Amino acid sequence: MKTFLKNLGLFLLPLLALMAPPFIVLLVSGEFIPLHTIEELSRGKQTILVGTAYNDFRLRYQLDETIARHPEVLALGSSRMGTFRAAFFNNTSVFYNATGGNGNVLSGYHYFVEELSTPPRIIIASMDPFMFQPENAKNRTVTRPNPFTVRIKSYDPFLESFFRDRGWWKTYADYFAGKFTLDDVSVSRTTDDLMVIGLRAAAYGGGFTNDGSDYYGTFSQRGALSEVKKFAATITETNGDEFGSGVYPEAIAELRTFLSESKAKGITVIGMIPAIAPMEYERLRSFPHAYYAEAFRNLGNILTVIYREYGFDLYDFRDITEFGSSDAEMIDPKHASEKMSMRMFIHMAKQNKKLGAYANIPYLMEKLISATSTFEVFGLR
Amino acid sequence: MLFNSLHFLVFFPIVFFLYWALPARLRNYLLLLASSYFYMAFVPYYIVILFALITVTYLLARLTEKSSGRQRLFYTILSVSVSIGMLFVFKYFNFFNANLEALSSFLHWNYSLQALSLVLPLGLSFHTFQVLSYTIEVHKGRYPAEKKYLPYALYVMFFPQLVAGPIERPAHLLPQLKAVQVFDYADAISGLQLMLWGFFKKIVIATPLAILVDFVYGRVAQADSSAILLAVIAFYFLLYADFSGYTDIARGAARMFGIDLVQNFRLPYFSRSTAELWRRWHISLSSWFRDYVYLPLVWNTDRGQRLGIIVATMSTFTLMGVWHGASWNYIIMGVIFGFYICFSMVSKPWRDKISHFIGLNAMPRVMGAVQIATTFCLTVVAWVFFRTADLHQAFLVLSGLFTKWGSDAFSYITCSSYCSFYIFGISKKELAIIAVSIAGMIAYEYLQDAKIPLPAWLNRRSLRWSFYYIFILWILFSGYFTSKTFIYFQF
Numbered sequence A: 001m002k003t004f005l006k007n008l009g010l011f012l013l014p015l016l017a018l019m020a021p022p023f024i025v026l027l028v029s030g031e032f033i034p035l036h037t038i039e040e041l042s043r044g045k046q047t048i049l050v051g052t053a054y055n056d057f058r059l060r061y062q063l064d065e066t067i068a069r070h071p072e073v074l075a076l077g078s079s080r081m082g083t084f085r086a087a088f089f090n091n092t093s094v095f096y097n098a099t100g101g102n103g104n105v106l107s108g109y110h111y112f113v114e115e116l117s118t119p120p121r122i123i124i125a126s127m128d129p130f131m132f133q134p135e136n137a138k139n140r141t142v143t144r145p146n147p148f149t150v151r152i153k154s155y156d157p158f159l160e161s162f163f164r165d166r167g168w169w170k171t172y173a174d175y176f177a178g179k180f181t182l183d184d185v186s187v188s189r190t191t192d193d194l195m196v197i198g199l200r201a202a203a204y205g206g207g208f209t210n211d212g213s214d215y216y217g218t219f220s221q222r223g224a225l226s227e228v229k230k231f232a233a234t235i236t237e238t239n240g241d242e243f244g245s246g247v248y249p250e251a252i253a254e255l256r257t258f259l260s261e262s263k264a265k266g267i268t269v270i271g272m273i274p275a276i277a278p279m280e281y282e283r284l285r286s287f288p289h290a291y292y293a294e295a296f297r298n299l300g301n302i303l304t305v306i307y308r309e310y311g312f313d314l315y316d317f318r319d320i321t322e323f324g325s326s327d328a329e330m331i332d333p334k335h336a337s338e339k340m341s342m343r344m345f346i347h348m349a350k351q352n353k354k355l356g357a358y359a360n361i362p363y364l365m366e367k368l369i370s371a372t373s374t375f376e377v378f379g380l381r
Numbered sequence B: 001m002l003f004n005s006l007h008f009l010v011f012f013p014i015v016f017f018l019y020w021a022l023p024a025r026l027r028n029y030l031l032l033l034a035s036s037y038f039y040m041a042f043v044p045y046y047i048v049i050l051f052a053l054i055t056v057t058y059l060l061a062r063l064t065e066k067s068s069g070r071q072r073l074f075y076t077i078l079s080v081s082v083s084i085g086m087l088f089v090f091k092y093f094n095f096f097n098a099n100l101e102a103l104s105s106f107l108h109w110n111y112s113l114q115a116l117s118l119v120l121p122l123g124l125s126f127h128t129f130q131v132l133s134y135t136i137e138v139h140k141g142r143y144p145a146e147k148k149y150l151p152y153a154l155y156v157m158f159f160p161q162l163v164a165g166p167i168e169r170p171a172h173l174l175p176q177l178k179a180v181q182v183f184d185y186a187d188a189i190s191g192l193q194l195m196l197w198g199f200f201k202k203i204v205i206a207t208p209l210a211i212l213v214d215f216v217y218g219r220v221a222q223a224d225s226s227a228i229l230l231a232v233i234a235f236y237f238l239l240y241a242d243f244s245g246y247t248d249i250a251r252g253a254a255r256m257f258g259i260d261l262v263q264n265f266r267l268p269y270f271s272r273s274t275a276e277l278w279r280r281w282h283i284s285l286s287s288w289f290r291d292y293v294y295l296p297l298v299w300n301t302d303r304g305q306r307l308g309i310i311v312a313t314m315s316t317f318t319l320m321g322v323w324h325g326a327s328w329n330y331i332i333m334g335v336i337f338g339f340y341i342c343f344s345m346v347s348k349p350w351r352d353k354i355s356h357f358i359g360l361n362a363m364p365r366v367m368g369a370v371q372i373a374t375t376f377c378l379t380v381v382a383w384v385f386f387r388t389a390d391l392h393q394a395f396l397v398l399s400g401l402f403t404k405w406g407s408d409a410f411s412y413i414t415c416s417s418y419c420s421f422y423i424f425g426i427s428k429k430e431l432a433i434i435a436v437s438i439a440g441m442i443a444y445e446y447l448q449d450a451k452i453p454l455p456a457w458l459n460r461r462s463l464r465w466s467f468y469y470i471f472i473l474w475i476l477f478s479g480y481f482t483s484k485t486f487i488y489f490q491f
Helices: A002-028 A035-043 A056-070 A111-112 A134-140 A159-177 A183-186 A200-202 A218-220 A224-233 A249-264 A278-285 A293-309 A337-351 A361-370 B006-021 B026-040 B046-066 B069-106 B124-140 B149-157 B170-178 B185-217 B227-255 B274-280 B285-300 B306-326 B328-358 B362-388 B392-405 B415-425 B428-449 B461-479
Strands: A046-048 A073-077 A093-099 A122-126 A195-196 A266-271 A313-316
Touching: A002 A159, A002 A183, A002 B185, A002 B461, A035 A056, A035 A195, A046 A093, A046 B306, A056 A093, A073 A111, A111 A249, A159 A361, A183 A200, A183 B124, A195 A200, A200 A218, A224 B046, A249 A266, A249 A293, A266 A293, A266 A337, A293 A313, A313 A337, A337 A361, B006 B026, B026 B046, B026 B149, B046 B069, B046 B124, B046 B149, B069 B124, B124 B149, B124 B170, B124 B285, B124 B306, B149 B170, B185 B227, B185 B415, B185 B428, B185 B461, B227 B362, B227 B392, B227 B428, B274 B285, B274 B328, B274 B362, B285 B306, B306 B328, B328 B362, B362 B392, B428 B461
Parallel strands: A046 A195, A073 A093, A073 A122, A122 A266, A266 A313
Antiparallel strands: none
């Protein structure tokens, strides 16, 4: 037995030495904090910023949170709606942002709603063009039965962060790539008012907060405009990125199911096609004979007609310059900043009385005008 | 508690070290305590049911041994009824009830009985069969009834094999549990190796393959034939890697306590017939059915004549299907395997003639390859019924295998990694890693089975350890670490 223990110890020593540094980094940065603890914290008074680097529990988390909070207004969709904030509303507790995790009409908006015992009064749903692109969407068909009841049963933060997707190894890789420093981990950003959880949040202040919305932290200051420019240049006559050769019928069928089920439950759905970086938008328009041109031109009309059938509104924000925004307000080529999101929100709140009842538009306008930051109006509070 | 969980990673070393640190007389108490804890990690209060089953069958076995004639038969039947009855209530009642209700409605009878809302205790089919084996062996006088409660309770509850076998026989396991175990360095090392091998199969092969299979099976209507073909083949490898991986961990863990559990798999992919497959696949279950169902049926029906063998084979495999679960899918899977074996037996003369005519029997290697390939394909088809949720989906998969060969079949081979992700739920790189791992698994197990000795220079510690480190890193880099349970836990 002694020989066995000695040899086992010797054998395990290099492995433990290899695993110990990333383990300590992830432990100290809060990557192993159980999901239920994060859920409890997010409903407390303290502001939290959760930005885990090597695991993704948002689908499960957002569903749990939506069920627990019973928001009156719910944002559902892709990460492009991530910067819609509770601060846009008169009463911050009425809103929850469940975007990013369940980011596709095809992955089951209606399944998400079916899980809610108390449905929201309003759902703001993003209708991104990629959701309707046949070449992309046909391979993303929703897995039945309800993905929320089969895909997200258990979550082990240690297993998910450390081993799944090789988090222990990526910790080394990211450290040597300069993505974080030991100071980021050892000197906590946590204060009396703010609790920072996860390596991403510790390193550059990115993550989601109590209302479910996203913060990009210092990432948004890393030359977003040049990235937008570079990305716009990749669009050609044969590459429309997320606009395809038509509109995928199954995505439309899923959308109809979502709209009809929502209507039956008394939910008002407000659809929005998210903003495209103006440089990208101009580039797409410059190829009128591209294979994707028809889908690019017609998507808004097709979706508007469907929304009207159910008595709902759809807002097309693809040309965001119409709403006073510019490339500078993009976080990156795909994502709108809080400031740009607020412009979209104000427009919808002005047009839609039900949504407008939750917001003080003159106050929001004033905040927008007086904001000095390119990206933020309220910031992390 | 799952083997592939952090919980087990902490639990097992504690039990292992305590076991060998304790005086021999206390070790079985520790194992029983640990087994109870292991079982209670799933549904705590079901431990009561398990102990009730153990206690009743233990007492009845004692009574059986002391009695003779009709009384002996009575105690045995009572014990079997208690075991099967428990299994029926938890596993089959609702299925039986639903089918009876459907039949009554068809015949316009008035029948209505409330369905039971019960969660199936984990591994119930496994420990029930282990208990039945003990009861029958005692009845037949082939094994004496246990005087002490502790070894018998441990025989049923020994945690490495508690929830998914292998199904042990009393003559193999009980004497080991009663013996004083002495720590054996070689056993401990080979136990660790076997556990590591099992983790490799589960984490590197079974779990990512489950993503692929779930993805395609979840969208059969949209998937083309090539994707379905890949998914049904993948399921065979998944099932093997998952179940044999579990068994390897179980056998390895038991070996570290000085206990040898029976081998449950022996290179099933190399089977030349379905009959041979079942001598290589889930051996502890198939041999259980052979000894307690098939052979008694053969000798009690037609004294070993062809019709008797066919009836016995079909009945045995149908029951094996039923053992797997309360669903028509499993029953049909059993019937299909039974049919394969009967058809193989009946058609042997003319198949021999055909091979002779085309000269195949003169080329034994080619003949072997053809037989292995045929058995593989037939098995893949039967497993479709194992995987699918209902018969409708099974037929959808089987028809999809043949009817959707479009012009862009296999387009996922030439398309980007991103596209593969949306066809199979995993990337092409991950598919390649799985393929290499499967090839490695088959090659290693073949070499093990063939007992080909390693050259002496390979046995040097530095080389061995280097190999282990590379292997562990392979698991860490290519494995899928999720809390996904083992497939056979549901039985």
